[in-house]
Amino acid sequence: MTAESDRATEPDRVRAPNIRDVARVAGVSYQTVSRVLNDSPSIRPATLARVRAAIDELGYRPNQAARALVTSRSRTIGVLSAQSAHYGPSTSIAAIELAAREAGYRLTITNIASSEYASIKSGLDYLMSQSIEALIVVAPQVRVFEALDDLQVAVPFVTLEATGLNRAHSLWVDQVQGARLATRHLIELGHTEITHLSGPQDWIEAEARMQGFLRELGDADLRTRAPILGDWTAHFGYYAGLELLRYRDFTAVFAGNDQMALGFMHACRDSGLSVPDDISVVGFDDIPEAAHFAPPLTTVRQNFAEIGRRAVALLLGELRGETELSHDPVQAELVVRQSTARAR
Structure with a gap:
């Protein structure tokens, strides 16, 4: 037997199923299968179900490039x-x-x-x-x-x-509303001196969270502090925290994201302070790790x-x-x- 005849008798299972295979198993024409693949509204429900069952049975995957040409x-x-x-x-x-x-x-x-x-x-x-x-x-x-x-x-x-x-x-996601929730939570806990670690100035989210923070303080008639512009990183939160804690004229921090909150809590530990006994901290985003910070982080969740x-x-x-x-x-x-x- 020649190599050519060997290839000719190679089992069909090595070939990926095509649209005609689907049509054969479903008992319809290949044009009907094509209409199903292209979401035609004229297909009867029973026919649609048979074609989809055949597609699942054969593991057929349409060739997107070919469909685009047609x-x-x-x-x-x-x-x-x-x-x-x-x-x-x-x-x-x-x-x-x-x-x-x-x-x-x-x-x-x-x-x-x-x-x-x-x-x-x-x-x-x-x-x-x-x-x-x-x-x-x-x-x-x-x-x-x-x-x-x-x-x-x-x-x-x-x-x-x-x-x-x-x-x-x-x-x-309503960033202003989220920032107001975070700030209001701190105010309701009795905090009147609150610092905000903001994200970069050209980021829309950073600006929106800053505005929410300032509006909530304004509605509560509390003193506003100039937000500290950061870069979203835990590294910034840590070093900004070390500098701010030298003066410690605040009792709470609203960080513009969870990473900066993490860095700030690290600075608190290195400064001999307890979160939340000495300083309360709120983040933003609710990254998966936030629940496992030490202590677990209060934050604003975005879906x-x-x-x-x-x-x-x-x-x-x-x-x-x-x-x-x-x-x-x-x-x-x-x-x-x-x-x-x-x-x-």
């Missing part, structure tokens, strides 16, 4: 990200990917090197070259959104940002996964031509643990 649709959502390595953005992107995959879409992600205009334009040009049908922007610096306004994005898009100023395109899911739902609704789409903010939640106590 339908002129890429079924691809682009994600423009600035900080995908951080907990919040990475969690949102994971939820975006899952929701997109469940809807039959795939993601193309590009991380911009900086918030400079040229970098943003380059990232956006790359995504558009991939024939994306919609865009999600996970890049919380002010200049990113200024550049997007100037570049006039040609596909449906949604931005995950904290202000909600552009309600037609934005989806956000990053819900934001990701809702971003995909909004875009898919817009692609379907729906007009009643909800852009209501996702509410933040105060999680009280053991890093806060009544003021002495």
Whole structure:
């Protein structure tokens, strides 16, 4: 027997199933299978069920590139990200990917090197070259959104940002409300001298949390202190804490994120102070490790996964031509643990 005949009799199981295999098992034409894959509304429920059962039985996976050629649709959502390595953005992107995959879409992600205009334009040009049908922007610096306004994005898009100023395109967790919850918690515990460790000045979230902090103090007629501008890191929280604790003219700290809160609590320990007996500390984000800080951290929880899911739902609704789409903010939640106590 020749090598050619060996190959000719090689079992079919080594070949990936195709659309005609699905049609054979389901007892329909391959054109019917194609209509099911393209979400045609004309398919009868019983036929739809048979085709889907055959797809599951065979483990058939459609060739997305081939489908794009036939339908002129890429079924691809682009994600423009600035900080995908951080907990919040990475969690949102994971939820975006899952929701997109469940809807039959795939993601193309590009991380911009900086918030400079040229970098943003380059990232956006790359995504558009991939024939994306919609865009999600996970890049919380002010200049990113200024550049997007100037570049006039040609596909449906949604931005995950904290202000909600552009309600037609934005989806956000209410950062101001979250910061007010954190500050009010400290005030209700009797703290009247509260310091805020803020994030970087050009980050939208940092500005929103700072505004929430200042508004809550103002409504309570308490003295406001100039927030300390940081960089989101535990390293900054530690060294800022060492400097602030030299004077110790406050009894509580609201940190702009959990990492800075962690660094500040480290500074308290190194200064011989107890959290929360001497100083109460509140963070923001509720990263998975926050419950295991020493002591466990009181913080503001953001539902990053819900934001990701809702971003995909909004875009898919817009692609379907729906007009009643909800852009209501996702509410933040105060999680009280053991890093806060009544003021002495």
